[in-house]
Amino acid sequence: MGFRIPLSRPDIDGNDVKAVESVLRSSMLSIGPKVEEFEKRVAEYVGAECAVAVNSGTSALHLLVKIAGLGPGDFLATSPFTFIASANVALFERAFPIFVDIEEKTLNVDVEALEDLLIRAKKGKLDICGHNVDVDRLKVFMGVDVFGQPMDWDPTLKLCEEYDVTAIDDSCEAIGAEYKGCRVGTFGMGGAFAFYPNKQITTGEGGIIVSSDLEVCKLAKSMRNQGRGEGDGWLYHVRLGYNYRMDEMSAALGVSQLERLDTILDRRAEVARRYNALFENTPVEPHHIAPYTTRMSWFVYVVRLPEGINRDRIVDYMAKKGIQTRNYFTCVHLQPFYRQLGYSEGMYPTAEKISKRTLALPFYNRITQKEQEEVVSTLLEALERVG
Numbered sequence: 022m023g024f025r026i027p028l029s030r031p032d033i034d035g036n037d038v039k040a041v042e043s044v045l046r047s048s049m050l051s052i053g054p055k056v057e058e059f060e061k062r063v064a065e066y067v068g069a070e071c072a073v074a075v076n077s078g079t080s081a082l083h084l085l086v087k088i089a090g091l092g093p094g095d096f097l098a099t100s101p102f103t104f105i106a107s108a109n110v111a112l113f114e115r116a117f118p119i120f121v122d123i124e125e126k127t128l129n130v131d132v133e134a135l136e137d138l139l140i141r142a143k144k145g146k147l148d149i150c151g152h153n154v155d156v157d158r159l160k161v162f163m164g165v166d167v168f169g170q171p172m173d174w175d176p177t178l179k180l181c182e183e184y185d186v187t188a189i190d191d192s193c194e195a196i197g198a199e200y201k202g203c204r205v206g207t208f209g210m211g212g213a214f215a216f217y218p219n220k221q222i223t224t225g226e227g228g229i230i231v232s233s234d235l236e237v238c239k240l241a242k243s244m245r246n247q248g249r250g251e252g253d254g255w256l257y258h259v260r261l262g263y264n265y266r267m268d269e270m271s272a273a274l275g276v277s278q279l280e281r282l283d284t285i286l287d288r289r290a291e292v293a294r295r296y297n298a299l300f301e302n303t304p305v306e307p308h309h310i311a312p313y314t315t316r317m318s319w320f321v322y323v324v325r326l327p328e329g330i331n332r333d334r335i336v337d338y339m340a341k342k343g344i345q346t347r348n349y350f351t352c353v354h355l356q357p358f359y360r361q362l363g364y365s366e367g368m369y370p371t372a373e374k375i376s377k378r379t380l381a382l383p384f385y386n387r388i389t390q391k392e393q394e395e396v397v398s399t400l401l402e403a404l405e406r407v408g
């Protein structure tokens with residue numbers, strides 16, 4: 022369905038088109054220099070030792086949990102307020118995903134709730150959906166930097182170390198974000214960025230692993246390429262692998278987009294600032310930014326509607342006016358598939374309470390002031406008429 026003012030829109034310029042065209046004319050469409058260049062540039066940008074480009078953010082997270090040794094009977098803890106892939110990668114490995122409730126302001130995992138969960142697991146008193154969660158089998162904590170804001174990494178990493186849990190950074194929404202002056206991605210064993218067309222920069226489909234550990238990248242390179250060993254033959258496979266390779270057209274687009282990343286992030290911050298100003302003195306609450314966030318990498322612009330509002334009717338009203346909005350996020354544990362695993366309402370009350378009120382508004386680099394004014398006035402009108 023076409024919206025006059027869509028939720029997101031990729032920002033593709035002439036140089037992006039030229040970069041992809043030149044790959045097409047080179048006839049080297051996969052396993053070539055562009056993927057290597059993209060990896061080198063992303064690693065430099067985030068201050069990582071190495072990077073491994075793959076065909077989606079989900080693939081990046083999957084390889085990371087495999088490298089962390091997550092397997093059948095293990096547990097992975099993550100946020101219930103995230104995109105489903107953060108939790109699903111545990112199920113890919115026959116491990117069970119469990120959740121840690123979020124804190125009200127940033128909507129990231131509440132570190133106190135994480136500590137509480139670890140203490141209960143250590144006492145053998147953590148029972149979730151019929152699984153007794155043994156702390157020794159709680160292998161991975163998947164931290165999420167939701168909407169482009171880092172979670173509180175310092176105390177998180179300390180807890181992970183204390184309880185011998187491998188931390189992974191699902192930074193798929195947060196490329197370029199800074200936590201206390203450091204770019205996100207390399208906290209813990211490794212991190213992932215994603216480049217689907219609604220993200221800050223895109224490769225079409227695509228993702229990348231970053232790490233400060235060369236061994237992590239070495240394993241990821243082998244696993245994305247059917248488990249081939251370094252320097253071994255094309256039909257020689259030393260471990261279980263996948264075809265998670267990024268192609269050269271995508272990588273060329275990524276290199277070209279990455280050149281503009283800082284400009285794009287500044288632009289998105291400006292768009293967010295304009296929305297924030299338009300919502301002043303209205304019942305609509307903009308997103309909270311924590312003091313430790315020294316740079317926000319705006320992914321989506323999510324507001325909180327007043328409590329008790331009928332959000333579905335608001336979404337419909339906006340859609341009839343040609344404006345696309347979406348309820349970011351429905352809690353992962355309340356998705357139909359997760360209910361089948363034994364999850365139900367009431368298990369993560371803060372996430373549940375807030376996710377009833379959150380709404381993503383149209384947000385892209387080239388949205389105009391006029392379009393933003395229309396979004397805000399239509400939303401306020403909807404609240405009065407159908408809220």
Ligand SMILES: *Cc1c(COP(=O)(O)O)cnc(C)c1O
Pocket residue numbers: 077078079080103104106107165191193194215216217227228
């Ligand atoms: C976008 C995203 C991913 C990965 O998405 P892909 O569509 O597989 O590239 C993972 N986690 C979060 C939190 C995301 O927003």
